[in-house]
Amino acid sequence: MSVRLEHLVRRVGGRPIVDDISLEVETGSFTALLGPSGAGKTSLLRIIAGLDGHDAGCVFLNGARVDMLEARSRNIGFMFQNYALFDHMTVARNIAFGLSIRPRKTRPTRAQIAARVEELLDLMHLPGMGGRYPHELSGGQRQRVALARALATGPRVLLLDEPFGALDPLVRRSIRGWLRDVHDRLGLTTILVTHDRNEACELADTIALMRDGRIVQSGTPQQLRDAPATPFAMAFMQDVTRLPGRVAAGLFIADLPDMRPVPAQGPDGRAELLVRAGDVRLLPGQGAATAWLRQTYGPIGTFDVMSGPDTLRLDALIPPGAARIVVNCALDASAGRVARDGQWLGGAGDGGDSDDNDDGEMTDPACIAPVVANLSKP
Numbered sequence: 165m166s167v168r169l170e171h172l173v174r175r176v177g178g179r180p181i182v183d184d185i186s187l188e189v190e191t192g193s194f195t196a197l198l199g200p201s202g203a204g205k206t207s208l209l210r211i212i213a214g215l216d217g218h219d220a221g222c223v224f225l226n227g228a229r230v231d232m233l234e235a236r237s238r239n240i241g242f243m244f245q246n247y248a249l250f251d252h253m254t255v256a257r258n259i260a261f262g263l264s265i266r267p268r269k270t271r272p273t274r275a276q277i278a279a280r281v282e283e284l285l286d287l288m289h290l291p292g293m294g295g296r297y298p299h300e301l302s303g304g305q306r307q308r309v310a311l312a313r314a315l316a317t318g319p320r321v322l323l324l325d326e327p328f329g330a331l332d333p334l335v336r337r338s339i340r341g342w343l344r345d346v347h348d349r350l351g352l353t354t355i356l357v358t359h360d361r362n363e364a365c366e367l368a369d370t371i372a373l374m375r376d377g378r379i380v381q382s383g384t385p386q387q388l389r390d391a392p393a394t395p396f397a398m399a400f401m402q403d404v405t406r407l408p409g410r411v412a413a414g415l416f417i418a419d420l421p422d423m424r425p426v427p428a429q430g431p432d433g434r435a436e437l438l439v440r441a442g443d444v445r446l447l448p449g450q451g452a453a454t455a456w457l458r459q460t461y462g463p464i465g466t467f468d469v470m471s472g473p474d475t476l477r478l479d480a481l482i483p484p485g486a487a488r489i490v491v492n493c494a495l496d497a498s499a500g501r502v503a504r505d506g507q508w509l510g511g512a513g514d515g516g517d518s519d520d521n522d523d524g525e526m527t528d529p530a531c532i533a534p535v536v537a538n539l540s541k542p
């Protein structure tokens with residue numbers, strides 16, 4: 165079942181907490197609403213579920229407008245962060261709850277409900293646990309019971325709000341794989357709220373990245389990583405170093421001496437360069453900086469770089485054969501993107517590429533040296 169949102173707005177105390185959101189969720193897809201705390205993710209999910217109203221815009225399920233339908237008529241299953249099971253009921257009764265409170269006319273028979281519960285217990289890898297009480301289960305098992313309860317009535321759309329929040333990281337990882345499996349096997353359309361980019365990337369086909377009640381960018385995890393629409397999107401999706409500096413005469417000049425200038429379009433003035441850890445290179449013997457390796461993550465190291473009067477901690481590729489201290493080096497971050505006032509300035513790094521050649525050759529320093537020589541710091 166597809167979900168379409170058109171220009172949704174919800175205001176609280178005059179402030180838009182969902183601010184003109186449009187989104188298309190295809191049948192059978194897994195979409196993550198990703199963003200920092202307060203971005204409006206839960207508010208949006210609650211509108212889709214029919215738990216909260218909205219001030220403007222429309223919600224469509226399979227092309228039909230459902231704004232006027234109350235939550236239980238939308239055929240949507242949801243599981244929110246506070247998924248509390250009913251402690252006084254067995255696992256089986258918890259799962260059966262949604263079916264057992266249906267009006268007599270549409271309520272399945274006891275035998276049918278029992279069969280459905282067994283089916284769900286198997287799907288959730290909880291065979292034979294129907295007679296237990298919630299306090300007799302682990303956190304991960306309780307989570308799966310909560311999901312079984314959400315799925316008992318056979319919804320085609322599943323809404324999940326930070327469902328793994330309370331679990332420890334290892335259980336979280338294993339339950340993610342299993343959740344995606346359930347989604348695929350049941351042919352669900354799932355929308356997951358999370359602030360964890362790894363979770364979103366691992367589970368979702370599409371990520372809608374949110375901030376301040378708006379969708380900043382939506383696309384596949386790879387699209388968001390490779391072509392972030394804004395500096396916020398880039399910094400949210402991956403670990404980046406921000407290097408302050410300025411643009412002058414078509415070049416970004418970092419405040420840090422020994423950082424190679426990066427071609428940049430846009431008017432002169434203060435700016436910053438955002439660069440991914442793996443896109444910073446130390447060039448031994450080509451400058452006056454000293455870099456101390458503090459920590460390694462595979463091919464990437466965290467360095468304290470002393471350059472002129474400044475020391476900066478940044479992540480960079482570890483040069484082949486490098487010792488813990490790399491002396492007389494320059495830094496190349498030409499694969500970075502230049503930003504000002506929360507927007508890309510254009511130029512280097514657009515589309516994930518840089519002026520840097522594929523074979524790692526730098527822009528010829530001889531070409532930029534005269535320009536650099538004419539610049540003085542503000």
Ligand SMILES: Nc1ncnc2c1ncn2[C@@H]1O[C@H](COP(=O)(O)OP(=O)(O)OP(=O)(O)O)[C@@H](O)[C@H]1O
Pocket residue numbers: 176181199200201202203204205206207208359
């Ligand atoms: N009922 C409400 N009354 C007042 N403000 C609200 C209400 N519900 C949400 N908000 C505000 O709306 C904004 C968005 O909240 P929401 O819970 O949707 O964000 P979120 O992205 O889900 O955050 P989190 O990841 O922390 O759950 C926040 O600033 C929140 O304080």
